[in-house]
Structures are given as C-alpha cells and as structure tokens.
Amino acid sequence: EKELDKVLVKGSHWAIEKGYGEAEDIVVTEELGCIKGANPDKVSSKAKKRGIPQLGTLGSGNHFLEIEMVDEIYDQEAAVAMGIGNIGQVLVLIHTGSRGFGHQVCSDYVALLGGAVKKYGISLPDRQLACAPVQSSEGQDYLAAMACAANYAWTNRQCITHWVRESFVKVFGESRRELGLEQVYDVAHNIAKIEEYTINDKKLTLCVHRKGATRAFPAGHPDIPDTYRNIGQPVLIPGDMGRCSYVALGTELAMKESF
Helix, strand or coil, X not given: CHHHHHHHHHCHHHHHHCCCCCHHHHHXXXXXXXXXXXXXXXXXXXXXXXXXXXXXXXXXXXXXXXXXXXXXXXXXXXXXXXXXXXXXCEEEEEECCCHHHHHHHHHHHHHXXXXXXXXXXXXXXXXXXXXXXXXXXXXXXXXXXXXXXXXHHHHHHHHHHHHHHHHHHHHHXXXXXXXXXXXXXXXXXXXXXXXXXXXXXXXXXXXXXXXXXXXXXXXXXXXXXXXXXXXXXXXXXXXXXXXXXXXXXXXXXXXXXHC
C-alpha cells in the first residue's frame, strides 16, 4: 500500500523511475503524467485494495489495446509532426484508465457527495451527478482523491506502453528505437481539472469536468509540449471494435466553444 501511495502521488514518474518507459514519454503526456494535489489519505482502503493488483492491466468494458494501421491522412504536415505520417504505418492504441481503483473512488464520493448536495441545497436531475462547491471541504477532498485516480491511470498506461514495446522487440528482434515505438500522446477523458479560460472577456479560473471528452488545446497553448506547439494538442478518438479511430488536433474554435 505504501508503494501504491507513491504511484498515486507521482503518476507516470513512478513508472519511469521503475524502468517502465522513458523520460521522453512524460513530455507527451497530459499534465506530464502527474496532476498536482493528489492526497492518498483521501482515498479509502477499499479503493487501494482494488488498485494494488490491477496496475498494468486493461480491464473490461470498452477498454482495449489495438494494433492499428494508418489508413488516411488529412493533414500531412501535422501527421509528420506526430510521427504518424505514412500510410500503412503500424500504430498501437491503448484505451484504459484507473481500473477498479478509480471506480471505487467514484463510488465512495458519489455516496459522500450525496450528503453534500443536501447540505448545500443543490438540486440534481440525477443522483449520480452528486456534487459539492469546489472550495468546500467535500469538494477539495474529492479533487484530491480524483487526482490520485488520474495519476494511477497515467501510471497504468505507462506500464502497459512499456510492455507493448517489450513485446514488439521480442517478436521482431529489433530495438525499440529501430522499431520507432515512440509515444504520440496520452490524454485523459474522464477528469475534472482546474484551468483558466476567458469567458465574456474575463479571465476566470474554472473547474472543468470532462466526461467521455478529452481537452483540445490549440496551437500555441502553454500546456502543449514543444513538439506540438505549432500544430495543436493531439486529440485521441478511439473507435468501437471494428470501427476506425482518429487522431485530431485542438483548434482555437474548440477552445472557445468547448475547451
């Protein structure tokens, strides 16, 4: 459990320290693979027990690991910048998250925030939309626990990425560098983050909750790695089984309309 606490605080950096990946992977990971404010003390022992054996696993549902091929390119310059500029090029897409650990964190806080809804007089159309004011003790505790889940998820994907590389090296008998197994990007799509936006000509600090949606920052945004600063943030859109997946880019319009 002590080692898990390190994962929850350090995120992908824990994986790199243990030899699961390269430091350059972190550069092309949202939040550099570690969101600030994580506090393992705000996570239940039940969540930790579920998380310990599941680190480095895909899970069920619509989570998957898929070997893909570049079939169509819409922006050659951007594709080359992301290292995916050749038709027929083989890619690997990993879609997974914080596993049972994150599920338990969610369940724990839906129950806790149910009381907060009554306490703060909040009206909800659905009980699973349970919430609390961001600056309340309940809100701050949730953000600290959720940060732990996000860091677990980044670590999980980093470990799986490492083992995918090892598998390709074993099968093809070439090094990772020779095979070109570089990470394009890692981005979350179930997360709440504190971010700054200009709304009605005013710069505001907001808590942005993304459910089934990734951030899509435009070219020039300070949170985009230097590698992609001129093209915009890669936006990964996994398709269902048997359907195409897409790599899109954040734009100024997306930033204004949907963050």
